[in-house]
Amino acid sequence: xxxxxxxxxxxxxxxxxxxxxxxxxxxxxxxxVNGADVWVTFxxxxxxxxxxxxxxxxxxDNVTATAPDGSQVELRxxxxxxxxxxxxxxxxxxxxxxxxxxxxGMSARWDTPESLAAKAKAEAEGxxxxxxxxxxxxxxxxxxNATPEDLATKVPQDARNLQVTQTASRVETFVTNxxxxxxxxxxxxxxxxxxxxxxxxDLVAGEEATFRFLVDGQPAAGLEFEIVRGGTRYRNAQDDxxxxxxxxxxxxxxxxxxxxxxxxxxxxxxxxSVPQATGRRLGYVATLEVLPQ
Numbered sequence: 561x562x563x564x565x566x567x568x569x570x571x572x573x574x575x576x577x578x579x580x581x582x583x584x585x586x587x588x589x590x591x592x593v594n595g596a597d598v599w600v601t602f603x604x605x606x607x608x609x610x611x612x613x614x615x616x617x618x619x620x621d622n623v624t625a626t627a628p629d630g631s632q633v634e635l636r637x638x639x640x641x642x643x644x645x646x647x648x649x650x651x652x653x654x655x656x657x658x659x660x661x662x663x664x665g666m667s668a669r670w671d672t673p674e675s676l677a678a679k680a681k682a683e684a685e686g687x688x689x690x691x692x693x694x695x696x697x698x699x700x701x702x703x704x705n706a707t708p709e710d711l712a713t714k715v716p717q718d719a720r721n722l723q724v725t726q727t728a729s730r731v732e733t734f735v736t737n738x739x740x741x742x743x744x745x746x747x748x749x750x751x752x753x754x755x756x757x758x759x760x761x762d763l764v765a766g767e768e769a770t771f772r773f774l775v776d777g778q779p780a781a782g783l784e785f786e787i788v789r790g791g792t793r794y795r796n797a798q799d800d801x802x803x804x805x806x807x808x809x810x811x812x813x814x815x816x817x818x819x820x821x822x823x824x825x826x827x828x829x830x831x832x833s834v835p836q837a838t839g840r841r842l843g844y845v846a847t848l849e850v851l852p853q
Contacts, residue, residue: 582606582607582608582615582616583606583607583608583610583788583822583824583845584604584605584606584618584731584845585604585605585607585610585611585618585731585733585822585845585847586602586603586604586618586623586659586660586661586731586732586733586847587602587603587604587611587733587790587820587847588600588601588602588659588733588735588847588849589601589602590735591733591734591735591736591761591848591849592735592736592761592849592851593651593735593736593737594737594738595651595737597650597652598650598651598737599648599649599650599651600648600649600651600735601646601647601648602646602647602648602649602659602733603644603645603646604617604618604620604623604644604645604646604647604661604731605617605618605643605644605645606618607643609792609793610788610789610790610791610792610820610822611790611791611820611822611847612793613643613644614643615643616643617640617641617642617643617644617645618644618645618661618731619640619645620635620638620640620645620647620661622661622662622663623635623647623659623660623661624659624660624661624662625649625657625658625659626657626658626659626660626744627652627653627655627657627744628653628654628655628656628657628737628741628743628744629653629655629743630743630744630746633649633650633657635647635648635649636648636649636650649735651735651737653737654737654738654739655736655737655738655739655740655741655743655744656734656735656736656740656741656742656743656744656745656759656760656761657734657735657736657737657744658732658734658744658745659732659733659734659735660730660731660732661730661731661732662728662729662730662731662732662751663727663728663729663730664726664727664728664729664750664751665704665705665706665707665726665727666703666705666706666707666711666724666725666726666727666834666836666837667702667703667704667705667706667724667725667727668701668702668703668706668710668711668715668722668723668724668725669700669701669702669703669722669723669725670700670701670702670715670716670719670720670721670722670723671700671701671719671720671721672700672701672716672718672719672720673718673720674697675697675698675699675700676720678695678697678698679698682694682695682698700719700720700721701715701716701719703715706724708834708836711724711836723838723839724836724837724838725832725837725838725839725840725841726832726833726834726837726839726840726841727840727841727842727843728750728751728752728840728841728842728843729751729842729843729844729845730751730752730753730843730844730845731844731845731846732754732845732846732847733846733847733848734760734761734846734848735761736761740759740761740762742756742759745760747774747777748777749774749776749777750776750777751775751776751842751844752773752774752775752780752783752825752826752827752842752843752844753773753774753777753844754771754772754773754774754844754846755771755772755773755774756771756772757770757771757772757810758770758771760846760848761849763815763848763849763850763851764815764850764851764852764853765815765816765817765818765850765851765852765853766814766815766816766853767814767815767853768812768813768814769812769813769814769815770810770811770812770813771810771811771813772808772809772810772811773805773809773810773811773825773844774809775827775829775842776831778809779805779808779809779810780805780809780827781805781806781807781808781809782804782805783804783805783809783811783825783827784802784803784804784825785801785802785803785804785805785811785823785824785825786800786801786802786823786824786825787800787801787802787803787813787821787822787823787824788800788801788821788822789816789817789819789820789821789822790819790820790821790822791819799816801813801816815850817850817852818850818851818852819849819850820847820848820849820850821847821848821849821850822845822846822847823845823846823847823848824843824844824845824846825843825844826841826842826843826844827841827842828840828841828842829842
C-alpha cells in the first residue's frame with residue numbers, strides 16, 4: 561500500500577515529506593455553490609484522522625486562492641489555532657477556484673562523529689540505530705527549509721554522510737460558484753500537479769473520474785495514490801483505495817459512495833534543480849467532494 565505523505569510536528573510550517581501516519585489537508589465548508597455574494601470557509605490541518613483536526617494546524621503563509629480569471633483572491637479572517645487553521649474566501653466570480661498550499665525548499669541530514677560512535681555502540685548492544693527505539697545520541701543533524709546560505713553556515717565542518725534533498729509539495733482543494741471552468745486549474749509546470757479530465761466539481765458516487773497527473777508539466781506514469789474517504793473516526797478500517805497512473809499519466813477512480821475524499825501521492829527522483837541537492841522529493845494532496853447520484 562502506498563505510504564502517505566506526512567510530516568512531523570516541527571515540520572508542519574513548510575509541509576515537507578516524511579513517512580508517518582499524519583495527513584495534511586485543506587477542506588472547504590462547501591465545494592459547489594451558486595450565488596452573487598458567496599463565502600466559503602476553509603479548514604487546514606495535519607491530523608491522524610480525516611477530517612478531524614487532532615494534531616497540528618496548517619500554516620497559512622503559502623496558501624493562495626486563485627479565482628476563475630487567474631487572479632489571486634485575498635484570504636479573509638485568517639486564524640491559526642492549536643489544531644487547525646481557518647480562513648474565508650469570497651467567491652465574487654462565477655467559475656472554479658483553486659485553493660492551494662505549495663511549498664518548496666531543501667532539507668539536509670548528516671551524521672556527526674558523536675552520532676556515529678553512538679550508532680556503533682547501539683549496534684553492538686543489539687539496539688536500533690535509527691527510527692523508533694534508537695538512543696537519542698544516534699541522531700545527527702537535520703535542517704528543514706534550508707537555503708544555500710544555511711548549508712554553508714549551519715552544517716558543521718565535521719559533518720559526515722551529508723544528504724541534501726530538494727523538496728516540493730502541493731496541498732489543494734477546489735470550489736466552484738455556478739458553472740465550472742478550468743482557468744484556475746492550469747498547471748504551473750512545477751512538481752506534481754493534477755490536470756483534470758473529469759472536472760473536480762463534477763464527481764459523483766458510482767461514476768468513474770479521470771485525472772491526468774503531471775510532474776514538471778509532463779504526464780507522469782506509475783504514480784501510486786492512496787485515496788481515503790473522510791470520517792475515518794467512525795469506522796474500524798480506512799477503506800483506502802489504491803490506484804496508479806497509466807502510461808499517459810491518467811488516474812481513473814470510481815467513487816464507492818458520496819463524501820469528502822483525500823487523495824495523496826509522492827515520488828522521489830534525481831532531478832533536483834539546485835546544485836547542492838543530490839535528490840528530490842515531490843508530494844501532492846487533494847481534497848475532493850463526491851456528490852450522491
